[in-house]
Amino acid sequence: MVEGVQNLLVIDPDKCTGCRICEEACSFHHYGEFNPRRSYIQVLRNDFEGVFIPMTCQHCGKPLCVEACPTGALYQFGNAVFLDKSKCIECKQCLNACPFGGIQVDPVTFQVVKCDLCGGDPQCARRCPTGAIKWVRADQVGYQKKVDGAQRSARLISLIVPQG
C-alpha cells in the first residue's frame, strides 16, 4: 500500500486567505518552476467579498473520469485516482466527465494532467499556512470536521448573543 493513499485532502474554504502558496508549491513540485497556472490546485476567488475556495481533484470513490477513460490510463488506487501518462491518448473525455475540474490541460504542453498527491506527501497541504488544506487519514476526517464545526457554532453563538 502506498503511504498516504488512505488519506484525504480536506479543504476548508473558511480558513483559506487566498495566498496561493498551494499553487506555488504544486507547480514547483511538478514542474520545477513557480507557475500557478500549471498547478493542479487552484484557488477560486472573489476578492471583493473575501471568498477563497481551493479546488483540486476530489479523488472520488466512484470517479466519473475513470469510467470515461477508454484506455485505462485513469485508475483508482486506495482512496485516490491516478493518471498513467503512458496509456493516455489525450482524448479529453475525462475533462468532460469530471464535475469539479479535477482534470485539466496544462497551459504549456497542452496535455491532460491531474493531481497525483505528490506521491503521498501533497505539497499544497504541507505548505498551507492556515490549515485550509489538510492531509488527513480518511477515517479521521469526520472527527476533525466535528471539531471544526463545534468551534464554528461556538463562534456563531457568541456573535449572535450580544446583538440579540
Added chain:
Amino acid sequence: MVELGGYAGRYLRVDLSAGKIWVRETPKELIRNYLGGLGFAVKILWDEVDEHTDPLGPDNRLVISTGPLTGTMFPAAGRYQVNAKSPLTGIWGHANAGGFFGPELKFAGYDFIVIQGRAERPIYLVIDDDLVELRDASHLWGEERNGRFYGGKTTFETIQMIREELGDETFKVAAIGPAGENTVRFASIINDLGNAAGRTGMGAVMGSKRLKAIAVRGSRGVRVAKPELFMEVVDDAYRKLLVDWGDALKETLTKYGTPNLVEAINAMGRMPVKNHWTGYWEKAHLIGGERIREEFRVKQASCFGCLVQCKYLVRSRKEPYAGIYKGPEYEALVSFGSSLLVEDVEAVFYANHLADLYGMDSISLGMTIAWAMESWEHGLLTKEDTGGLDLSWGNAEAMVELVKKTAFREGFGNVIAEGSKRASEIVGRGTERFAMHVKGNEISAQDGRAHQSSGLTHATAARGADHLTSLSCLEERGYEQVAAERYGADKVKDLVDPQSTRYKGWLVWDLEMLYALGNSLIICWYEVGWPPVFYYPDMARAVAAATGIAEFGDPNEVKRIAKRIAILRRMFNVREGLRRKDDTLPERFLKEPMPTGPAKGHVCRLDEMLDDYYEAAGIDKETGVPKDETLRELGLGELAGRWR
C-alpha cells in the same frame, strides 16, 4: 535571452503616442548594478526623465517593475513597484502594491514595463503572455461636460468589466479610477482586493497618459537558478517567520493586521491626532485593532505567497456606510480617523473604501482634509470656500462628501485634489502653516516628536514625508536583540530609546538601504521593516540562489547595490534642485512641543541626527549632495562634480 534565474529576461516598452509596443531583453548590466524593482526604475528614470520633464506630460515615464524574487515562493514576494516623476511633489515618485498583479506580470514573462507618451483616446493595455495589445477604454473613461465630470468607472468596476471583456476572471488588473482620470495629484493605482500603489500620484501619471488599466495573464512562470538551494532558503525563511517570529506575528499582524498598531502607537504618543497637532488620542480604541477584530472583521485575506497575511475584510451594517470592504490599514485609520477626530470607525471604513474605488492615496487625501479642518477651526476657511460643507473636526459626513468631491474635482474638492501644499498656496491666508507635508508629500502616521528617528525619516525620504523609506521599528517596538545583533550591544540603549538621537542618523541610513533592497527584490516591508525579520545576509542568500549570480551572495555587494540605488534616487532629487534645506519638517514638529500624551513636551531634534545621516550616507553636509567620492565608489563617477 538572458539565461538567469529569477528574472523573466525581457521587458516591455509601450509608446502610447505612437501606439507601439516593443519587447526587449532586460540588459545584463541593469540587472548586475540595479537588481530589480526600485533599482531598475531609479536607473531608467535617471536616464529618461530630467528636471524639465512635466510629471503630467507625455515625456514622463511610468515604470512598473518586479524584482528577481517576485513570483517565487520566498515569503511575501508578491509586490510590484510603480515609479515616475511625481505630479504631487515634482520630484522622485514611487508606490508599491501587494496583491497578485506583480507576480502575474512576471509569470507573463516580463521584468518591467516602461510606458511613455500619451494616447489619443483612453486605452487599456492587455498582456497575455506573448500577446500584448492596446484596447479602447472609452467606455470606461468619464467625460467632462459644462465643467463637470461625469462617469468614469471606479477601479473595482474597471477590474471586473475588463475581466468580463477578456473572458477570463483570472486576469490580474491594475486600474485607475475617476481620480486618476482627473489627475488628482495623489491619485493611486488599484489592483485585486483594493491593493493600492498609493503614494505620490502614480495614478495621475497613468491618467495623464490616458491609460485606464493594465490587464495581465501569464503562464510562463518563474524559474530559479538553483532550485534545491533556493528551497532551502525558502524553508529557512518559513522557519524564521513561522517559528522564530511565529508567536509575535500570531498576536499582532496576523491576528489584527496593521490596525494592531493603533493602540501600540498611541501608547507611545506617536499617533497623529488633529492634523499632527498631538500624538495621543484618548479615543484611539474606537478605531483600534481590537475593536475592529471583535465587531467588524469577517475574513482574513492575504497577498500572493505571504505567511504574515495581514489583509482582512470588514462588514459594516450601519447606513449609509453598510457593506463589505477591504479593512483599512493603520495609515488609513489614522488619516481618516484620529487626524480628523472622526470617532465613527464605520465612516472610516467607508471613506477608505471610496478612496480605493475612486483611486486616491488615503494618506495624502486624509491629511489634506486635515489641513482643511484645521484651517476651518482657525476661521481661515468658511462655507463660502467649501461650498457649504461644515469642516468642523470630527464631521464624518463632511469627510465622506469631500472624498467624493475630490475624486471628481468638484467645488472645494478641486482644491483638496491638489494636495495640502498646493491647496494651502491656493487658499493662502496663512493656511500654509497647517499643511503637514515634506517636499509636497503629506506626512504619514508617525511623529518625530515622539519617535525622533521617524522625524529624520520624514525629512530625508526621497518621495517626501514617508515612513516606508527608512522607518525604524527598533524603538517603536523595543527590539533589543535585533539592535544588538545588527549594530552592537553597546548601542542598544540609545537605539531602542525613541527619544535618543544618538546613532539614529546611521540607523536611518542603514534602513534606507535595506528597504531599497527589499523594494528591489521585491519583498514586503512587513517582514523586513516590521517585524525586522530579514536583513542583508538573508536577502543576499535568497537572491543569489534565485538568480545564480554569485556576486549577489555577498551581503556587502547587495548592500553596495542598495546604496547605489538610494544615492542615485537622491541624485534624481538633486537634479531637480533639492538640497539640504529641503530635508526638513514643518515647524510644528521642530518648534511646537508635543502638547499632550506620553511624548508631551518633546520636539523633533532633527539637526542632531541630520549630520550623522549625511555622514553615514557619504553626502556633503553643507549642500546635501552626495559627495564625489561616494558617487565614484558606486560606479556613478560620471555624475561627480555636476551638482553643488
